[in-house]
Amino acid sequence: MKAAADVGIIGGGIIGSAIGYYLTKMGLKDIVLFEKDYLTSGCTGRCGGGIRQQWSTSDNVKLAKRSVELFEKYEDELDFDFEYIQQGYLILAFTDDEVRDFKKNVAMQKKHGLKVDLISPRQAKKIVPFLNTNDVLAATYCPTDGLANPFLTTFGYAERASEGGMTILRKTRVNSIERKGGSYRIRTDKGDCTVKYIVNAAGPWAQEAAKMIGYDIPVEPERHQILVTEPLERMVCPMVVDFYHGFYGSQEKRGGFVMGESDPSEPVSYKTSSHWKFVESISKKFTYLFPRFSNVKILRQWAGSYCVSPDAQPILGPISADDPNYFLAVGYSGHGFMLAPATGEAIAEWIVKGKPLTTDISHLTMERIEKGDYSQEYNVV
Amino acid sequence: MIRTDVLIIGGGPAGLGAAIETTNRGLKTLLVEENPIYGGQLIKQTHKFFGSHSHFAGTRGIYIQDELLKEIKKEHFSMLPGHSAVGIYDDGVIGIYDSKKNRFKKVSAKKVIVATGASEKTIPFKNNDLPGIYGAGGVQTLMNVYGVLPGKKILMIGAGNIGLIVSYQLIQAGADVVGIVEALPKAGGYDVHLAKIRRMGVPVFFKHTIVEAFGQDSVEGALIVQIDNKWKHLNGTQMQLECDTICLAVGLTPSSEILMQTGIKMTFSPSLGGYVPVHNEFMQTSSPDYFVGGDAAGIGEATSAIIEGRLAGISASDSLGKEKNAEKAYKEHVDYIEKLRDGNTGIKVKKGKYELWNKPWDTSMETFEKKDNTIKIPKGRTKAYVSIECYEDIPCNPCEISCHFKAITVGPNITDLPMLALEKCTGCMSCLAQCPGLAIFGINKNLAPGRTGITIPYELLPLPEKGDPVWGADRDGKIICSARVEAVRKNKNKTHLITISVENEYAENVRHFYPGASGDVLICRCLDITADEINDAIDRGYTDFEELKRYLRVTTGPCQGRGCRQLIMNMIRAKTGEDVSSHSTGTPRPPESALPFSAFTKGGGK
Numbered sequence: 001m002k003a004a005a006d007v008g009i010i011g012g013g014i015i016g017s018a019i020g021y022y023l024t025k026m027g028l029k030d031i032v033l034f035e036k037d038y039l040t041s042g043c044t045g046r047c048g049g050g051i052r053q054q055w056s057t058s059d060n061v062k063l064a065k066r067s068v069e070l071f072e073k074y075e076d077e078l079d080f081d082f083e084y085i086q087q088g089y090l091i092l093a094f095t096d097d098e099v100r101d102f103k104k105n106v107a108m109q110k111k112h113g114l115k116v117d118l119i120s121p122r123q124a125k126k127i128v129p130f131l132n133t134n135d136v137l138a139a140t141y142c143p144t145d146g147l148a149n150p151f152l153t154t155f156g157y158a159e160r161a162s163e164g165g166m167t168i169l170r171k172t173r174v175n176s177i178e179r180k181g182g183s184y185r186i187r188t189d190k191g192d193c194t195v196k197y198i199v200n201a202a203g204p205w206a207q208e209a210a211k212m213i214g215y216d217i218p219v220e221p222e223r224h225q226i227l228v229t230e231p232l233e234r235m236v237c238p239m240v241v242d243f244y245h246g247f248y249g250s251q252e253k254r255g256g257f258v259m260g261e262s263d264p265s266e267p268v269s270y271k272t273s274s275h276w277k278f279v280e281s282i283s284k285k286f287t288y289l290f291p292r293f294s295n296v297k298i299l300r301q302w303a304g305s306y307c308v309s310p311d312a313q314p315i316l317g318p319i320s321a322d323d324p325n326y327f328l329a330v331g332y333s334g335h336g337f338m339l340a341p342a343t344g345e346a347i348a349e350w351i352v353k354g355k356p357l358t359t360d361i362s363h364l365t366m367e368r369i370e371k372g373d374y375s376q377e378y379n380v381v
Numbered sequence: 382m383i384r385t386d387v388l389i390i391g392g393g394p395a396g397l398g399a400a401i402e403t404t405n406r407g408l409k410t411l412l413v414e415e416n417p418i419y420g421g422q423l424i425k426q427t428h429k430f431f432g433s434h435s436h437f438a439g440t441r442g443i444y445i446q447d448e449l450l451k452e453i454k455k456e457h458f459s460m461l462p463g464h465s466a467v468g469i470y471d472d473g474v475i476g477i478y479d480s481k482k483n484r485f486k487k488v489s490a491k492k493v494i495v496a497t498g499a500s501e502k503t504i505p506f507k508n509n510d511l512p513g514i515y516g517a518g519g520v521q522t523l524m525n526v527y528g529v530l531p532g533k534k535i536l537m538i539g540a541g542n543i544g545l546i547v548s549y550q551l552i553q554a555g556a557d558v559v560g561i562v563e564a565l566p567k568a569g570g571y572d573v574h575l576a577k578i579r580r581m582g583v584p585v586f587f588k589h590t591i592v593e594a595f596g597q598d599s600v601e602g603a604l605i606v607q608i609d610n611k612w613k614h615l616n617g618t619q620m621q622l623e624c625d626t627i628c629l630a631v632g633l634t635p636s637s638e639i640l641m642q643t644g645i646k647m648t649f650s651p652s653l654g655g656y657v658p659v660h661n662e663f664m665q666t667s668s669p670d671y672f673v674g675g676d677a678a679g680i681g682e683a684t685s686a687i688i689e690g691r692l693a694g695i696s697a698s699d700s701l702g703k704e705k706n707a708e709k710a711y712k713e714h715v716d717y718i719e720k721l722r723d724g725n726t727g728i729k730v731k732k733g734k735y736e737l738w739n740k741p742w743d744t745s746m747e748t749f750e751k752k753d754n755t756i757k758i759p760k761g762r763t764k765a766y767v768s769i770e771c772y773e774d775i776p777c778n779p780c781e782i783s784c785h786f787k788a789i790t791v792g793p794n795i796t797d798l799p800m801l802a803l804e805k806c807t808g809c810m811s812c813l814a815q816c817p818g819l820a821i822f823g824i825n826k827n828l829a830p831g832r833t834g835i836t837i838p839y840e841l842l843p844l845p846e847k848g849d850p851v852w853g854a855d856r857d858g859k860i861i862c863s864a865r866v867e868a869v870r871k872n873k874n875k876t877h878l879i880t881i882s883v884e885n886e887y888a889e890n891v892r893h894f895y896p897g898a899s900g901d902v903l904i905c906r907c908l909d910i911t912a913d914e915i916n917d918a919i920d921r922g923y924t925d926f927e928e929l930k931r932y933l934r935v936t937t938g939p940c941q942g943r944g945c946r947q948l949i950m951n952m953i954r955a956k957t958g959e960d961v962s963s964h965s966t967g968t969p970r971p972p973e974s975a976l977p978f979s980a981f982t983k984g985g986g987k
Binding site: 041151279293 | 921922923925927928931932934937938939941965968970971972975976977978979980981982
């Protein structure tokens with residue numbers, strides 16, 4: 001193992017890989033990425049792959065919009081097919097409250113330059129002809145939202161970052177971190193490495209990695225279950241999101257429908273096992289929304305962890321003023337994949353150039369948490 | 382009229398052998414050969430010969446005719462290719478026909494040596510006139526002389542040496558041998574030839590016979606059936622095999638019709654394959670002017686044909702007063718041919734010849750004491766060694782000669798089994814490429830921790846490359862593990878040595894390999910993912926099963942990896958050489974088989 005490096009990244013998921021990629025793109029070569037198992041072995045490897053810009057907070061909209069700009073360039077820039085499709089997100093409103101919130105959100109999103117509209121159920125039906133819109137009051141639709149393969153996206157970033165000089169250490173578990181002068185000594189089960197900067201991109205295990213230098217950060221792992229159907233012929237179907245019943249689902253590029261739900265009763269845990277309640281519950285929701293598909297077959301259900309923060313927005317930047325070189329890229333609350341490009345770029349800029357330049361993430365640091373001064377993201381499923 | 386001292390009819394091994402003896406004794410010799418090329422059956426025998434090292438053993442048949450030609454004294458020799466003998470007339474004139482010029486010519490010879498070889502037998506079955514049914518010898522000629530492969534899927538009838546050898550050569554030529562049908566309960570050919578075929582996965586149907594060929598305009602398949610000891614078809618055992626070519630290797634019969642025209646004595650000898658001219662030990666027929674040798678004098682194999690030809694040549698020379706010490710000249714060859722016909726495989730011919738010569742026959746001569754040549758490998762043996770898997774008393778000794786360390790002993794009796802002195806074996810593996818039966822394998826238990834190197838004599842193209850992932854197959858050709866090519870040693874004699882490594886537990890059983898999973902062979906059949914795609918991904922660094930799964934989506938189809946998980950693990954292991962058994966291979970998830978949403982919405986309660 002390398003005895004020393006400029007940056008040590010903890011976590012080989014989409015976040016760690018994206019940060020590694022942007023660091024090498026900005027010319028930093030001396031980087032080591034520590035992955036306790038295999039690349040994507042955490043939440044990324046269980047991720048559904050949605051890419052959405054329709055958020056309720058300005059910061060999430062900004063990050064998501066910038067991410068889409070970067071996703072649009074990804075394939076050419078990295079020369080890597082990551083199965084990206086921009087087939088839109090259609091978000092359904094079933095109550096008057098939702099319609100009111102959606103109107104507000106759309107106005108805010110439009111202010112940020114997002115191409116998004118509040119549409120009627122009839123318009124929604126036009127976009128998704130087989131959707132049951134009987135109880136739908138309104139919907140919002142953004143055609144540039146989409147879907148990609150999170151595994152391939154991670155592998156693409158990792159491959160290019162390795163070519164750029166980053167060392168990826170798989171099956172290497174970080175056991176502890178020691179402060180050593182202005183540096184950190186990362187102790188792993190395979191040896192030690194002293195680094196100037198640490199990036200905590202450990203997803204659901206972010207809290208553990210922060211504890212290694214004595215911080216308790218307010219992020220928690222939470223199981224979310226998901227399933228995929230047998231592949232069906234490709235039909236243009238945006239991701240359909242229903243906050244009211246707690247459902248999202250879309251057809252991926254290879255034909256299978258991937259869908260998940262939110263279960264407010266899910267306790268904090270690292271569990272990624274599958275439960276029958278999920279398949280029963282989502283079957284009802286799916287066949288309600290897509291009655292024609294009730295005989296489509298379910299191939300497989302699985303689960304992954306969200307790394308949930310108090311406001312459902314990521315926590316980015318230095319862990320504290322005392323440890324300005326220990327960076328957090330955590331707490332993405334289930335939308336890390338879609339925010340990875342923009343936050344990867346921002347963290348890399350912060351390390352290489354001293355501050356984030358492209359996207360303003362000043363409201364997303366630990367400071368807001370400590371001060372309790374944050375706005376809640378509601379558009380989470 | 383062409384005048385000559387000796388006329389030899391037939392330019393195969395016996396004819397060429399005879400010419401060596403007559404020309405070297407200064408006799409003007411004319412050889413006529415009906416084919417445009419000399420060598421008879423040698424010209425298509427791409428396999429290595431058995432016998433004694435001093436008599437071309439270990440040399441491929443196709444090179445032997447040139448060796449024989451070298452020994453012929455050219456100043457006394459003339460050859461007429463494309464000429465066949467068509468008659469021996471009452472005045473002793475031999476009529477020959479020049480097929481190229483369409484001309485009949487006459488030859489007057491003091492002595493005639495007939496070395497006309499054999500013709501293929503056939504067996505009756507329904508539709509045996511369908512295009513696509515060949516004699517095995519014909520197939521061998523088409524393939525090895527003219528470079529024409531008669532078909533893609535071949536059914537071989539007969540597990541004698543010809544059936545086994547031609548099957549092997551068909552595979553070398555890229556055909557698929559769908560099976561070998563043999564009426565007897567065991568192969569008539571050498572065990573080592575059988576072993577070679579079996580480890581390439583060719584099924585052998587013993588106690589079976591062909592009943593019918595079927596197809597519209599040419600062969601599309603065959604019906605075979607099991608038979609009992611009285612050759613009666615057993616009901617309910619019929620089996621259909623799909624094939625486009627049926628190859629008959631059901632035996633040879635001496636081709637000596639031309640001699641019958643002279644009125645010499647003929648006899649019927651089942652052990653010699655049919656009607657043969659009565660001849661003595663020195664190959665003289667009942668007439669002092671006619672000699673015979675090779676298959677025309679009784680079906681044997683090519684090495685003894687050469688020797689018989691030489692004996693006929695000496696005899697003819699002797700009768701013309703050109704041999705001063707005939708007894709000595711005969712003895713060398715007679716002794717050698719006796720040795721060749723010892724052992725269970727040659728004894729039938731020996732018996733037939735003894736009957737012909739009215740030599741006393743003792744049935745005790747038919748039983749041979751076979752040495753036990755199995756050896757125990759001491760546990761601590763770390764040096765490589767060879768495993769000699771030769772358990773049949775065939776006349777052969779190239780292994781003994783090829784060993785620089787005198788670790789292998791056959792002894793003066795070349796039908797004795799080779800004995801390995803393990804302590805002298807250095808593991809150099811020189812003997813592997815020399816063994817005509819490809820029956821010696823190299824074993825290196827010290828190749829890498831947990832892995833054994835197995836060196837296999839290999840004659841198929843293309844050769845693998847070092848590092849290639851391959852499948853390890855057992856003696857029946859069944860894939861039992863993945864393997865990796867560790868070394869490729871090319872040899873001038875075209876028996877190349879390929880060392881593959883397998884996990885120790887498979888070392889005793891792996892004796893062949895198939896080119897690894899590569900090309901557009903589907904591995905993950907649910908999602909149409911090919912071996913090439915998987916190998917490329919592994920090369921790209923996706924050596925962790927879970928990463929590979931997410932990179933290619935292998936095992937994420939409806940079968941959830943049931944069909945391919947193990948194959949893919951083997952491919953990773955074979956390519957990287959790493960032990961990946963501790964790696965996660967993904968978690969099977971519910972539902973076990975795909976179920977519709979409707980199944981979960983129909984009540985069921987809380």
